Amino acid sequence: MRGYLLRRLPSALFVLLLASLLVFAVLRLVPGDPAAVLAGPDASAEAEAAIRASLGLDDPLPAQYARWIGGLLTGDLGPSYAIGGRTADLIGDGIGATVELTLGALLFVIVLGAAFGMVGATSRNRWLRGTVRILTTGALAVPPFVTGVLLVLLFAVLLGVLPPGGRVPLLTAPDLGVQYLLLPALCLALPSAAVLGRYLEDSIGRALSEDYVRTATAAGIAPRRLLWRHALPNALPPVVTLLGMQTGHLLGGAVLVEAIFAWPGLGQLAEQALVRRDYPVVQDLLLLLVTVFVLVQLVTDLVHAWLDPRIRWE
Amino acid sequence: MTETRPSTPTAPTRRATLRAAGGGALLLGLGVTGCRSAVSEAGSPAGEAGEAGKASTEPRRGGTLSVAVNADFTPSLLFAQSAQSLQQRLIYNTLTRYDDRLKPQPELATSWEYAKDGRSLTLALRTGVTFHDGRPFTADDVIFAVENLQSPLRAAQLRATAAVVTGFEKRGDHELVLKLAHPVNNLFDLFEFMIIADRNSVEDAVTGKRLNGTGPFRLTRWSPGSGLSLRRNETYWRPGRPYLDGVELRVVPQADALLSSLRTGQSQLSFSVPGKNLSVVAATPELAISQYSTGGGAVYLGVNTTVAPLDDKTVRQALAWAIDRERILKQVLGGYGLASAAPWPKSSPAFTEAGRTHYTHNPGKARELLRSAGHTRLDLPLLHVNLPGETAVAEAVQYDLRQIGVHVTLQPTDSAAAQKNLISQNMPGLWTMGHGFAQVQPSTLAVSAYPFNEAKNTSRFRSAAYTKVVREAWTGPAEGARANALREKITDTLLDEAFIIDLAIRGSVQVSARKLHGVTLNKFTYLNLDDAYLAG
Numbered sequence: 001m002r003g004y005l006l007r008r009l010p011s012a013l014f015v016l017l018l019a020s021l022l023v024f025a026v027l028r029l030v031p032g033d034p035a036a037v038l039a040g041p042d043a044s045a046e047a048e049a050a051i052r053a054s055l056g057l058d059d060p061l062p063a064q065y066a067r068w069i070g071g072l073l074t075g076d077l078g079p080s081y082a083i084g085g086r087t088a089d090l091i092g093d094g095i096g097a098t099v100e101l102t103l104g105a106l107l108f109v110i111v112l113g114a115a116f117g118m119v120g121a122t123s124r125n126r127w128l129r130g131t132v133r134i135l136t137t138g139a140l141a142v143p144p145f146v147t148g149v150l151l152v153l154l155f156a157v158l159l160g161v162l163p164p165g166g167r168v169p170l171l172t173a174p175d176l177g178v179q180y181l182l183l184p185a186l187c188l189a190l191p192s193a194a195v196l197g198r199y200l201e202d203s204i205g206r207a208l209s210e211d212y213v214r215t216a217t218a219a220g221i222a223p224r225r226l227l228w229r230h231a232l233p234n235a236l237p238p239v240v241t242l243l244g245m246q247t248g249h250l251l252g253g254a255v256l257v258e259a260i261f262a263w264p265g266l267g268q269l270a271e272q273a274l275v276r277r278d279y280p281v282v283q284d285l286l287l288l289l290v291t292v293f294v295l296v297q298l299v300t301d302l303v304h305a306w307l308d309p310r311i312r313w314e
Numbered sequence: 315m316t317e318t319r320p321s322t323p324t325a326p327t328r329r330a331t332l333r334a335a336g337g338g339a340l341l342l343g344l345g346v347t348g349c350r351s352a353v354s355e356a357g358s359p360a361g362e363a364g365e366a367g368k369a370s371t372e373p374r375r376g377g378t379l380s381v382a383v384n385a386d387f388t389p390s391l392l393f394a395q396s397a398q399s400l401q402q403r404l405i406y407n408t409l410t411r412y413d414d415r416l417k418p419q420p421e422l423a424t425s426w427e428y429a430k431d432g433r434s435l436t437l438a439l440r441t442g443v444t445f446h447d448g449r450p451f452t453a454d455d456v457i458f459a460v461e462n463l464q465s466p467l468r469a470a471q472l473r474a475t476a477a478v479v480t481g482f483e484k485r486g487d488h489e490l491v492l493k494l495a496h497p498v499n500n501l502f503d504l505f506e507f508m509i510i511a512d513r514n515s516v517e518d519a520v521t522g523k524r525l526n527g528t529g530p531f532r533l534t535r536w537s538p539g540s541g542l543s544l545r546r547n548e549t550y551w552r553p554g555r556p557y558l559d560g561v562e563l564r565v566v567p568q569a570d571a572l573l574s575s576l577r578t579g580q581s582q583l584s585f586s587v588p589g590k591n592l593s594v595v596a597a598t599p600e601l602a603i604s605q606y607s608t609g610g611g612a613v614y615l616g617v618n619t620t621v622a623p624l625d626d627k628t629v630r631q632a633l634a635w636a637i638d639r640e641r642i643l644k645q646v647l648g649g650y651g652l653a654s655a656a657p658w659p660k661s662s663p664a665f666t667e668a669g670r671t672h673y674t675h676n677p678g679k680a681r682e683l684l685r686s687a688g689h690t691r692l693d694l695p696l697l698h699v700n701l702p703g704e705t706a707v708a709e710a711v712q713y714d715l716r717q718i719g720v721h722v723t724l725q726p727t728d729s730a731a732a733q734k735n736l737i738s739q740n741m742p743g744l745w746t747m748g749h750g751f752a753q754v755q756p757s758t759l760a761v762s763a764y765p766f767n768e769a770k771n772t773s774r775f776r777s778a779a780y781t782k783v784v785r786e787a788w789t790g791p792a793e794g795a796r797a798n799a800l801r802e803k804i805t806d807t808l809l810d811e812a813f814i815i816d817l818a819i820r821g822s823v824q825v826s827a828r829k830l831h832g833v834t835l836n837k838f839t840y841l842n843l844d845d846a847y848l849a850g
Contacts, residue, residue, distance in 0.1 A: 031727075031730075031731035031735075032728065032729075032730030032733065032734040034730075036730060037729075037733055038390060038391065038394070038469050039469045039733075040395060040396070040469060040471065040733070044737075044767070046466060047469050048738075050466035051467060051469060054467050081390070083386075084389030084391075084522045085389065085521050085522045085536075085538060090538045093540075094538070094539060149570050152571065153574070156580075157577055160578060161351075162352065164574035165566055165574070165575060167540065173350075176350055176352045179352035180352055259567050259571075260568050260570075261571065262565060262571055264539030265539070268567065269538065272539065275729060276730060277730045
């Protein structure tokens with residue numbers, strides 16, 4: 001396994017290097033820069049030039065790139081240009097909120113997806129199956145910015161049982177934190193839960209059609225035991241793979257949901273930093289995202305190699 | 315071949331379903347009875363607040379006010395005019411404060427006197443004032459504040475006025491003479507704008523680590539993306555103030571979410587409700603809307619005077635006649651503001667009804683002017699910021715101009731790129747944006763607001779006559795017949811040359827729960843909560 005890891009590492013590092021170059025270059029190709037944003041609409045060109053020089057934006061691009069990478073390698077993410085504060089602090093504050101939201105949504109995806117899938121595959125009640133189908137179709141068809149507004153209208157404005165937005169960290173006050181988390185997590189989770197439910201329904205349906213199920217039924221094994229002990233374990237592997245992919249979608253979708261529910265996560269930070277051309281914050285965030293995906297890929301490869309020895313020797 | 319599936323149902327039994335439902339209900343019940351409610355913790359619903367507000371309007375100590383803002387605090391813009399400046403007067407003080415008639419009132423400066431030649435100003439400073447860390451406020455802090463704004467790095471829009479101060483003479487710790495390069499009449503605009511920050515921790519302030527001021531509230535925490543938490547300054551120099559225990563500036567970037575936050579009572583105050591949402595607020599009896607006469611900036615159509623045929627004044631005037639300002643006010647700003655051809659809000663000494671209505675919606679006259687300039691059809695680009703409100707203004711202008719044969723192609727641009735084009739004088743033929751600085755001394759607009767700057771502006775408009783009148787208005791008296799005549803000349807030049815075509819003065823609109831009293835804003839939208847309280 002160590003040898004396999006050593007063979008995979010160089011390509012992962014190369015991807016990161018390439019990504020850093022791309023992120024750095026693309027940002028500078030976009031019109032506008034942090035000096036113009038800081039100077040404001042009523043400022044003079046002289047004020048803007050002074051700010052640009054103070055931020056080091058007059059330096060040659062290779063020097064700016066080297067300064068950024070050098071800082072990353074020494075653990076110093078540097079100051080934010082346009083938002084203020086240290087980039088590491090800004091990202092540190094946001095990452096906890098985004099992870100909390102994503103995990104909360106993932107929990108909803110698993111619970112709702114399993115419920116939708118099980119009911120769809122096993123219920124004899126036509127109305128119940130129809131209702132689940134309408135729900136999953138609705139969850140897939142309605143975009144989160146509409147679902148979010150509707151959830152706020154119902155639970156915060158009309159019923160007044162949940163707050164319309166904001167965040168109390170779960171670790172600080174779990175009882176309040178859960179209430180702030182419920183609506184954004186549900187809003188983020190609904191489309192993925194619908195996908196998972198439909199996939200699970202189909203997967204269970206296939207498993208139940210297998211010959212061994214028919215044989216087991218003929219042998220008199222109880223239906224519930226048949227479902228939980230035999231059909232479900234065989235239906236789950238592809239669903240788990242899908243769940244992994246949906247987790248990536250949840251991280252991406254958090255950007256929009258964070259804006260709707262004033263959830264102070266990385267999505268809001270990224271939007272704010274991009275609008276203000278805060279180069280260090282945007283660069284670090286994008287590279288962080290690429291690093292996460294590279295790591296996930298690496299771990300997945302390692303798990304596959306562990307499961308299937310043939311991969312190790314390829 | 316047909317596939318067979320076990321006919322026996324594998325769904326949970328009715329008993330199992332009932333057990334699960336019962337267990338869930340029990341857990342939920344335990345949760346509900348055992349937990350605090352986030353809704354009650356955040357504040358009572360706006361409705362209850364309204365009823366309570368009717369019952370008692372006596373000042374009452376205590377409570378935390380939650381203010382919904384659509385943009386986070388930007389520490390790097392602490393000394394400039396940024397999109398969100400409500401916290402300035404909560405944490406800091408200014409030297410003076412304008413009243414409704416633009417007369418300066420004491421804050422950290424208690425009195426002042428100009429020298430007869432107008433080249434120096436003596437300030438008496440308040441004694442017994444301390445910063446949040448306990449250090450006394452002295453004349454050195456004022457010297458630092460002025461010098462700090464003179465640095466181009468601070469990007470302070472009133473830098474030109476700060477730069478007029480060329481020397482300081484300290485007479486003890488609480489008297490200071492400012493020596494001026496030449497007389498100016500907008501020094502009190504600078505004093506309204508300039509926060510007095512602790513000179514020893516200014517670098518910590520611009521990174522958001524530590525904001526040390528003399529204001530009524532101390533910073534407890536800035537959570538980027540979430541907002542600011544402030545608590546009462548127990549050693550504030552105004553005895554018995556502030557009434558509130560604390561203030562939360564809560565970032566709610568999405569307009570609908572911000573409205574929900576107000577309607578549910580999670581926030582009790584906001585100045586960020588978009589015009590299109592104000593009709594919903596007006597229909598909510600628990601919320602009150604009030605408008606500040608100073609305006610919240612202005613919406614304008616900029617014209618690049620070096621692009622043919624816009625180098626012809628007649629064409630620019632035709633555009634000014636073509637636009638239906640009342641429609642923009644109604645549809646885009648929700649009716650809150652003032653349709654105006656001149657940049658001045660009603661509170662400005664330069665405001666005149668004749669100036670406001672100099673250009674009205676008159677497509678016939680616009681077409682006639684275009685024809686007289688030799689044009690029947692024009693194709694022009696128009697840049698605008700790609701935000702909903704700004705896009706709506708651009709689309710309204712596009713529609714109106716099409717009626718007179720001017721076909722406009724919209725160029726939606728994000729705010730950073732638009733700002734870059736503005737400052738680098740790289741705008742296309744037309745653009746729509748907003749400007750500030752018309753709410754204070756009229757000379758400040760032409761000296762400090764880049765679109766109107768007489769020496770260098772985005773429109774690339776140059777005129778010796780404009781420069782002369784602006785310089786005279788800046789260095790001349792602030793009051794009297796001559797001051798009025800000079801202001802009138804500036805207005806006449808702006809209207810006649812039409813390089814900046816003003817469309818509407820935005821209303822600075824306050825939406826608040828009815829139980830909230832005593833809130834005020836200064837001319838630069840610094841929130842003053844010294845006398846604010848939550849009734850009932």
